[in-house]
Amino acid sequence: MRYARLVMAEMDWIGALLALLLTLFIALPLVVVGTWAFSEVWRYPAVIPQQFGLRYWSLTLSRTDVWDALFLSLRLATTVTILSAVICLPAAYAFARMKFPGRDVLFLSFLASHAFPKFGLLVAIAGIFLQIGLISTFWGVVLIQLVGTLMLMIWIPVAAFKNVDRRMEEAARDAGATPLRVFWSITLPQAAPTIAAALLLTFVGTFYETEGAWLIGAPQIRTMPVLMVTFINNQIVVQYGAVLSVMLWVPSFVALMLARRVVGTGTFARGLGA
Amino acid sequence: MRGSMSLPVRSQGWVGLGLVALPVVLLAWLIIYPILSAVASTIFVAQPGASAISFASYQFFFSDQYSRANLWITLWTTLVCGVLLLAIGLPIALYLRFSRGPLSAYVQGLAIFPMFVPSIILSYALIRTIGPNGAVDVLLNAVGLPKLPSPYLTPWGPVIGLVWDNLPLTVLMLTAGLGNIPTSSIEAARDVGASPLRVFLSIIMPRMGNSLLVTTSFAILGIFSSFTLPYLLGPASPEMMGPFMQRTFSDMNDPVNALTQAVIAFGFCLVFGVLYVRSIARNRGGV
Numbered sequence: 001m002r003y004a005r006l007v008m009a010e011m012d013w014i015g016a017l018l019a020l021l022l023t024l025f026i027a028l029p030l031v032v033v034g035t036w037a038f039s040e041v042w043r044y045p046a047v048i049p050q051q052f053g054l055r056y057w058s059l060t061l062s063r064t065d066v067w068d069a070l071f072l073s074l075r076l077a078t079t080v081t082i083l084s085a086v087i088c089l090p091a092a093y094a095f096a097r098m099k100f101p102g103r104d105v106l107f108l109s110f111l112a113s114h115a116f117p118k119f120g121l122l123v124a125i126a127g128i129f130l131q132i133g134l135i136s137t138f139w140g141v142v143l144i145q146l147v148g149t150l151m152l153m154i155w156i157p158v159a160a161f162k163n164v165d166r167r168m169e170e171a172a173r174d175a176g177a178t179p180l181r182v183f184w185s186i187t188l189p190q191a192a193p194t195i196a197a198a199l200l201l202t203f204v205g206t207f208y209e210t211e212g213a214w215l216i217g218a219p220q221i222r223t224m225p226v227l228m229v230t231f232i233n234n235q236i237v238v239q240y241g242a243v244l245s246v247m248l249w250v251p252s253f254v255a256l257m258l259a260r261r262v263v264g265t266g267t268f269a270r271g272l273g274a
Numbered sequence: 275m276r277g278s279m280s281l282p283v284r285s286q287g288w289v290g291l292g293l294v295a296l297p298v299v300l301l302a303w304l305i306i307y308p309i310l311s312a313v314a315s316t317i318f319v320a321q322p323g324a325s326a327i328s329f330a331s332y333q334f335f336f337s338d339q340y341s342r343a344n345l346w347i348t349l350w351t352t353l354v355c356g357v358l359l360l361a362i363g364l365p366i367a368l369y370l371r372f373s374r375g376p377l378s379a380y381v382q383g384l385a386i387f388p389m390f391v392p393s394i395i396l397s398y399a400l401i402r403t404i405g406p407n408g409a410v411d412v413l414l415n416a417v418g419l420p421k422l423p424s425p426y427l428t429p430w431g432p433v434i435g436l437v438w439d440n441l442p443l444t445v446l447m448l449t450a451g452l453g454n455i456p457t458s459s460i461e462a463a464r465d466v467g468a469s470p471l472r473v474f475l476s477i478i479m480p481r482m483g484n485s486l487l488v489t490t491s492f493a494i495l496g497i498f499s500s501f502t503l504p505y506l507l508g509p510a511s512p513e514m515m516g517p518f519m520q521r522t523f524s525d526m527n528d529p530v531n532a533l534t535q536a537v538i539a540f541g542f543c544l545v546f547g548v549l550y551v552r553s554i555a556r557n558r559g560g561v
């Protein structure tokens with residue numbers, strides 16, 4: 001007993017140290033960007049901005065390029081999420097529930113699509129798009145972002161469909177329900193929360209997708225992340241980027257926390273092969 | 275027994291294949307075909323009349339000093355990040371495996387947090403934090419210490435960003451690996467008087483081999499061809515392979531050399547890709 005307590009005390013000491021270091025490393029940059037968004041004047045070497053205020057919020061929100069990029073990003077993310085759901089959800093159902101030749105190999109090949117260095121793959125895709133004229137087009141960006149959603153949109157719903165209670169489905173079928181009716185009234189409602197989480201993750205992930213949009217879309221297709229990259233490159237007023245970071249990040253953070261509650265953090269790790 | 279959906283097994287096979295056909299076609303068209311095409315188009319060079327095999331673009335890459343410097347800085351960054359991620363992630367994962375309570379929940383929350391921060395926002399935040407006259411300088415100045423040389427726009431800039439960004443998955447994957455080690459075998463060793471270090475070296479490490487391998491492979495695959503963080507936080511020259519490929523493709527308008535760089539990136543990551551796939555295949559044992 002005493003030994004256990006000693007180990008626990010030691011652990012708390014380590015825990016406190018880890019908590020302190022992680023707070024500095026992880027939280028500090030975020031606190032800094034949050035502070036910048038609400039400061040009007042912050043000159044070195046003041047620890048606290050000389051003047052707080054919301055002036056830059058109205059300045060940022062009155063820029064037309066910000067609104068254009070926001071609507072474009074929302075349109076892109078919606079298109080990609082819908083397409084991804086239409087393409088992947090039936091496949092996820094098949095992978096979870098049906099037997100067909102090549103099932104395991106095909107499922108594994110979706111997971112294996114992460115085994116390539118991502119930007120190299122994007123450049124290889126861009127090489128194809130160059131030949132068929134998809135560079136700098138809306139649909140070119142849609143396709144390249146769609147590739148990135150395939151894996152997530154298949155393996156999370158596969159888990160959802162596998163967790164549906166088979167006995168309830170069989171009971172419904174025994175009571176004379178048609179297969180479609182069983183799917184609609186029993187299978188789908190049970191799988192729905194997890195599938196909704198996958199949709200949410202896909203939407204948020206696509207909204208912030210930078211690399212494909214930059215490589216394929218630039219300069220015509222200016223999504224929100226691409227606009228933020230140009231803000232950094234052109235060193236426009238610090239606050240613009242800070243305001244955008246806070247404005248966009250808070251809603252997506254809430255959405256992701258909701259999604260995580262359903263999917264569970266461990267699933268991410270397991271899905272990636274841990 | 276009837277199959278699901280009350281279909282005979284044989285027709286179920288066709289329905290199943292039909293349902294997965296679209297994503298499989300997409301996978302073939304947008305992942306497998308581009309990779310094969312990148313390899314083919316950099317080796318088979320169109321000559322007048324017929325195409326011939328030529329390694330000219332690869333010869334150029336490996337003889338060009340600037341390309342070699344970029345490859346070198348990429349390998350250096352990947353190695354440093356990999357080592358740092360394990361050095362930071364393993365203690366956190368070990369702590370999370372063996373402790374409960376609010377402090378442990380806080381540590382876990384913080385370690386996972388970067389997952390919810392897109393890299394573009396992280397880049398922005400880090401420039402304001404580690405950049406010249408950034409928050410780190412402000413804090414050092416406030417306690418009367420001299421400024422540190424800023425890592426922003428040096429090779430250390432991307433290292434900090436990439437470690438930040440990859441920490442959650444490293445911790446999650448290592449914690450999952452540690453979770454597979456039965457508590458009873460650790461307690462048994464403790465009972466016979468093994469020190470924590472001894473338990474770590476003799477009981478935990480031998481069973482973490484696969485988990486460490488997957489975690490490192492996955493991190494390396496992500497870091498080797500990362501784009502956003504090195505592009506925004508790193509030096510303009512030499513640059514990592516990600517920004518280098520982008521600049522060659524878009525700014526220099528030179529797809530052949532960009533594809534050559536991509537194929538070289540595939541080559542360097544091949545071992546880790548194979549290790550990664552082998553491990554997920556073994557863990558899943560099918561669907």
